[in-house]
Amino acid sequence: MxxxxxxxxxxxxxxxxxxxxxxxxxxxxxxxxxxxxxxPLADGGPGFVEVLHHALPNATKHTVRASDPLGRPVDADYLREGDTAYIESAATCGLHLLTGAERDPRRTTTYGLGTVIAHAVEHGARRVVVGLGGSATNDAGAGMLTALGHVFRDAAGEPIPYGGAALAAVAAVEGLPRTRGVEFVAATDVDSPLLGPHGASHVFGPQKGAAPRDVALLESAVAHFAATVEDRLDRPGLADRPGAGAAGGLGFAFFLLGGRRESGARLTCDAVxxxxxxxxxxxxxxxxxxxxxxxxxxxxxxxxxxxxxxxxxxxxxxxxxxxxxxxxxxxxxxxxxxxxxxxxxxxxxxxxxxxxxxxxxxxxxxx
Structure with a gap:
């Protein structure tokens, strides 16, 4: 057989x-x-890049010095095949990068993912496929967007700190993402909206170390951030899209960048x-x-x-x-x-x- x-x-x-x-x-x-x-297969979460590396013989691996969810240095790999880059969010934002005691989505950031994306864009990628899953973050992609050029300021005009809790202070959005018009694809099988009982904070926050009181705080902070960003950038309705809540709200950030969501499982199965x-x-x-x-x-x-x-x-x-x-x-x-x-x-x-x-x-x- x-x-x-x-x-x-x-x-x-x-x-x-x-x-x-x-x-x-x-x-x-x-x-x-x-x-x-x-x-071997993957759905966009941890292992996404490894699986594709086995399956795409013409892809080349690149290593970027980035930062983990707490801002510490970490090396992250991504693949390049033609003008397409395949990136795994868990390589910089993954829950596996933290000890149990370090897990706190009020503080963790997606900034490191933005560093990897920027490297791929500046080295010629025209299509960026990012596998979403296994994240330790709940910052709605604010850290990633900051690394790409956005600046989020509080009422006093100061840049807000990193982490999900700090989103409650956002009053202004400045800057433009330096993404050179690339096409973004968010590879995820999570269809959750950003907010509500089925959203990022309520469903996935506890898995990332959020206590019940933290879930309420994060929900409020993310809701304020989303409303402010949608208003300032005139992009209404992004938080309600299926998949906006993926990877602690990274889906929302990719929609803001003009990206679309695809099934991570289907994308991987097609690729291999x-x-x-x-x-x-x-x-x-x-x-x-x-x-x-x-x-x-x-x-x-x-x-x-x-x-x-x-x-x-x-x-x-x-x-x-x-x-x-x-x-x-x-x-x-x-x-x-x-x-x-x-x-x-x-x-x-x-x-x-x-x-x-x-x-x-x-x-x-x-x-």
């Missing part, structure tokens, strides 16, 4: 490439005569040639760290499953943990947690557990 293994990252434990290798190793233990091809690879396979396997009903709503697993269904190929999900999510395009859902008996055991040995799960599934399905 020809097996195509096309997983997402297992957040917090394995990259997409590591997960694909683990599944392939387990499958080969049980069925050494099968051909197991790996095709998923459909052609599925057509050549007898069985497709995808996976992610936590699989539930949300995974089947436009996220990466749904893209893989839909491609498999379109080519009449069975599709399995191998996950770290899995709820009782079913879908007509799936032939089965299996989890490391179920195999090892607990989430703690699955987290303690993620690679070994996923390898063992793949071996067991191969034996059960094909003897």
């Amino acid at each position: 020809r097996i195509l293994i096309a997983p997402d990252k297992f957040a917090g434990t394995m990259s997409a490439a590591e997960a694909a290798d683990a599944i392939a190793a387990g499958w080969r233990r049980a069925r050494p005569d099968d051909t197991a091809a790996t095709l 040639g998923l459909d052609a690879a599925v057509a050549e396979a007898d069985l497709v396997i995808t996976g992610e760290g936590s699989f539930d009903a949300q995974s089947l709503r436009g996220k990466l697993a749904a893209e893989v499953a839909a491609s498999a269904a379109a080519h009449a190929k069975p599709c399995l999900v191998l996950a770290g943990r899995a709820d009782d999510a079913t879908h007509p395009d799936l032939a089965g859902v299996h989890s490391v947690t179920e195999l090892l008996g607990s989430a703690e055991a699955a987290m303690a040995a993620p690679v070994e557990g996923l390898t063992a799960l793949a071996e067991q599934v191969a034996k059960e399905r094909h003897g």
